[in-house]
Amino acid sequence: MKVKVGFIGCGGIAQYHAERLVKMSDVELVAFSDVAVERARSLASKYGGRAYSDYKDMLEKEKLDACFICIPPYAHTDQELLCAEHGVHVFVEKPVALTMDKAVEVLKAVEKAGIITQVGYVRRFLDSYDSSRSLLLAEGGRVGLFEAWWIGGVAGGPDHWWRRRELSGGQLVEQSTHLVDQARWMVNSEVEEVFAYFETELLNDLPSFNIESASTVVMRFKTGAIGCITSTCAAQPAGMDVNFRLIAKNMELVGAGWNVIVVKGEEKKVFEARVDPFEVEDKHFIDCVKSGCETKVPYLEGVKALEITLAAVKAATEGRSVRLPLTNY
Numbered sequence: 511m512k513v514k515v516g517f518i519g520c521g522g523i524a525q526y527h528a529e530r531l532v533k534m535s536d537v538e539l540v541a542f543s544d545v546a547v548e549r550a551r552s553l554a555s556k557y558g559g560r561a562y563s564d565y566k567d568m569l570e571k572e573k574l575d576a577c578f579i580c581i582p583p584y585a586h587t588d589q590e591l592l593c594a595e596h597g598v599h600v601f602v603e604k605p606v607a608l609t610m611d612k613a614v615e616v617l618k619a620v621e622k623a624g625i626i627t628q629v630g631y632v633r634r635f636l637d638s639y640d641s642s643r644s645l646l647l648a649e650g651g652r653v654g655l656f657e658a659w660w661i662g663g664v665a666g667g668p669d670h671w672w673r674r675r676e677l678s679g680g681q682l683v684e685q686s687t688h689l690v691d692q693a694r695w696m697v698n699s700e701v702e703e704v705f706a707y708f709e710t711e712l713l714n715d716l717p718s719f720n721i722e723s724a725s726t727v728v729m730r731f732k733t734g735a736i737g738c739i740t741s742t743c744a745a746q747p748a749g750m751d752v753n754f755r756l757i758a759k760n761m762e763l764v765g766a767g768w769n770v771i772v773v774k775g776e777e778k779k780v781f782e783a784r785v786d787p788f789e790v791e792d793k794h795f796i797d798c799v800k801s802g803c804e805t806k807v808p809y810l811e812g813v814k815a816l817e818i819t820l821a822a823v824k825a826a827t828e829g830r831s832v833r834l835p836l837t838n839y
């Protein structure tokens with residue numbers, strides 16, 4: 511069986527997915543939609559399939575099995591709801607929405623429809639991360655501390671949605687959400703309380719820029735473990751660094767690029783990243799669509815990561831710690 515795939519949103523990350531999906535013998539790329547129709551046309555001419563300016567049209571006219579939703583954070587309105595109505599399985603890029611109301615509405619709809627869902631937390635599909643985590647769960651003992659940092663730059667130019675809080679949610683909600691998901695996954699616990707400070711002066715000479723230029727988020731997990739995620743988009747180009755460290759009773763995991771160094775007593779072992787994690791995540795989704803099994807990162811996981819980042823924004827704004835859940839779901 512060939513899984514018939516369509517796209518909503520044909521920008522940067524859509525291109526990444528399409529490039530990988532087109533090589534899979536059990537996938538047929540049948541349609542691309544984008545409000546900027548020339549982008550849909552460009553992917554359709556490269557990978558096959560028809561181009562649409564309106565995803566509603568695409569969902570009406572095409573018989574899709576699955577849809578990749580690759581739109582900016584602010585643009586999530588009814589795309590997932592319509593896919594659920596049409597019984598079309600959904601791969602959606604992070605962050606799943608900008609509000610808990612929208613995320614919970616979609617969560618209920620996709621669960622009711624019984625469609626397969628996956629959120630684009632690509633780090634979970636790195637072999638080095640996955641196997642060092644398995645070792646941690648088996649032999650690491652109690653986890654005490656997770657820390658991670660995203661020391662990067664500002665994505666896009668003055669007109670880009672990334673630098674507007676109302677469009678992207680800010681660096682933490684849009685980008686460091688990867689690290690928040692990784693924290694939940696590796697610590698293997700839910701977060702129960704969040705505190706955060708945001709720095710908002712450093713980059714406010716940039717045109718249109720109204721997000722945080724740096725943030726520190728402190729989390730307490732239900733297990734008692736603590737976590738800290740530090741982010742900035744004010745790094746010097748040569749100073750960029752995205753990484754993590756985890757301290758458990760019997761073991762330490764230290765990120766080294768996409769590799770992970772596992773430290774045990776006097777010994778260090780490197781778990782090398784040998785796969786293209788985007789290819790692995792896309793293949794996992796397609797396999798789940800074919801088998802009907804739930805994916806490793808269903809929509810609920812995206813809701814939980816979003817909730818932590820929104821709690822951090824609230825904590826930074828209100829100057830107090832915020833307990834989860836923010837809302838019932």
Ligand SMILES: NC(=O)c1ccc[n+]([C@@H]2O[C@H](COP(=O)([O-])OP(=O)(O)OC[C@H]3O[C@@H](n4cnc5c(N)ncnc54)[C@H](O)[C@@H]3O)[C@@H](O)[C@H]2O)c1
Nearest residue numbers: 519520521522523544545546580581583585603604605630
């Ligand atoms: N997993 C990852 O590593 C990763 C990497 C990059 C981006 N992303 C996520 O992917 C999403 C998209 O990011 P991007 O970098 O591809 O953005 P982009 O701006 O390059 O592309 C987004 C596309 O969506 C289109 N669009 C906007 N509103 C639409 C709508 N209502 N209907 C149809 N199309 C619409 C735009 O015209 C644009 O072509 C974001 O949520 C981002 O956080 C994830």
